[in-house]
Amino acid sequence: METISTFFEMGGYGPYIWPGYAVSAILMIGVFITSIRTLKTNRTILAKLEDPAVDLKNEDSINNETQA
Amino acid sequence: MAMIEKYANPNRFLSIARPLVPWLAALTLIPLGVGLYMALITSPPDYQQGDSVRLIYVHVPAAWMAMFCYTSLVVSAAVGLIWKHPLADIMARETAPIGAIFTFLALFTGSLWGKPMWGTWWVWDARLTSVLILFFLYIGYMALNNAFDNQQRGAKASAILAMVGFINIPIIKFSVDWWNTLHQPASIVRMDGPTVHSSMLIPLLLMAVGYSFFFLWVLIIRVDSGVAAGKIRALRQRNAQG
Numbered sequence: 001m002e003t004i005s006t007f008f009e010m011g012g013y014g015p016y017i018w019p020g021y022a023v024s025a026i027l028m029i030g031v032f033i034t035s036i037r038t039l040k041t042n043r044t045i046l047a048k049l050e051d052p053a054v055d056l057k058n059e060d061s062i063n064n065e066t067q068a
Numbered sequence: 069m070a071m072i073e074k075y076a077n078p079n080r081f082l083s084i085a086r087p088l089v090p091w092l093a094a095l096t097l098i099p100l101g102v103g104l105y106m107a108l109i110t111s112p113p114d115y116q117q118g119d120s121v122r123l124i125y126v127h128v129p130a131a132w133m134a135m136f137c138y139t140s141l142v143v144s145a146a147v148g149l150i151w152k153h154p155l156a157d158i159m160a161r162e163t164a165p166i167g168a169i170f171t172f173l174a175l176f177t178g179s180l181w182g183k184p185m186w187g188t189w190w191v192w193d194a195r196l197t198s199v200l201i202l203f204f205l206y207i208g209y210m211a212l213n214n215a216f217d218n219q220q221r222g223a224k225a226s227a228i229l230a231m232v233g234f235i236n237i238p239i240i241k242f243s244v245d246w247w248n249t250l251h252q253p254a255s256i257v258r259m260d261g262p263t264v265h266s267s268m269l270i271p272l273l274l275m276a277v278g279y280s281f282f283f284l285w286v287l288i289i290r291v292d293s294g295v296a297a298g299k300i301r302a303l304r305q306r307n308a309q310g
Binding site for chain 2 (some may be wrong): 019043
């Protein structure tokens with residue numbers, strides 16, 4: 001247990017190191033997730049717009065959702 | 069030029085880029101995984117800075133990517149401006165948020181490193197100030213790009229801003245040589261070669277490789293999304309008119 005707490009203390013610099021790594025991970029994973037989600041949303045909208053069977057003028061989800 | 073024309077077609081570009089995605093994922097995650105292990109566990113503390121030096125492994129790659137992404141953005145924007153290829157405009161627009169995040173991380177991790185080492189969260193030295201300006205350039209680019217109803221006008225205006233702002237990149241790089249700065253001078257990209265020991269250089273380079281492929285991975289996802297968004301816009305306009 002001592003080695004784990006020693007590891008997290010990082011020689012007293014833990015409060016500076018861990019937020020640095022954590023925020024880096026959060027923002028990089030965050031931009032990845034939001035990019036994937038936008039791609040999936042846009043692909044769904046595009047599929048509906050390109051589907052001849054869909055009534056485009058009355059399909060609210062196609063006409064009102066933003067594409068970013 | 070022929071190659072640019074050949075791959076400027078968005079669908080052709082995507083047919084090549086999409087199969088690359090799993091490879092880019094592997095080339096991101098493996099170097100990052102090994103790099104993080106070395107950065108946090110096997111690499112030594114610094115004889116002066118102790119364990120706080122471990123911030124180098126997230127600070128420097130973020131800073132390198134901040135500058136690389138901006139350069140990539142300017143090249144894409146210039147190609148879009150000069151040759152009017154829609155894919156170039158999309159690439160520039162989708163690069164900006166990623167580059168802005170890297171720039172923020174460079175500033176944030178640098179601040180966390182500066183407090184214990186320099187005794188301050190911030191100082192208006194040449195390197196820090198010019199990187200802050202880079203962050204504002206990214207924000208300004210994104211704001212201008214989205215400011216117009218006509219997407220092409222937004223792309224054009226923001227491309228000009230980006231190109232004018234490119235002078236900031238050599239300023240960032242050489243700031244530590246040109247001015248008397250608190251930020252340390254170059255120890256890796258130097259005429260005489262790196263001065264950093266391999267026990268630190270290897271994890272640093274692994275993290276940089278991981279960050280680079282991460283950028284390409286996310287960029288391709290975003291360009292794919294941007295191409296779809298363009299098609300959606302066109303279809304909606306056609307739908308509204310017809």
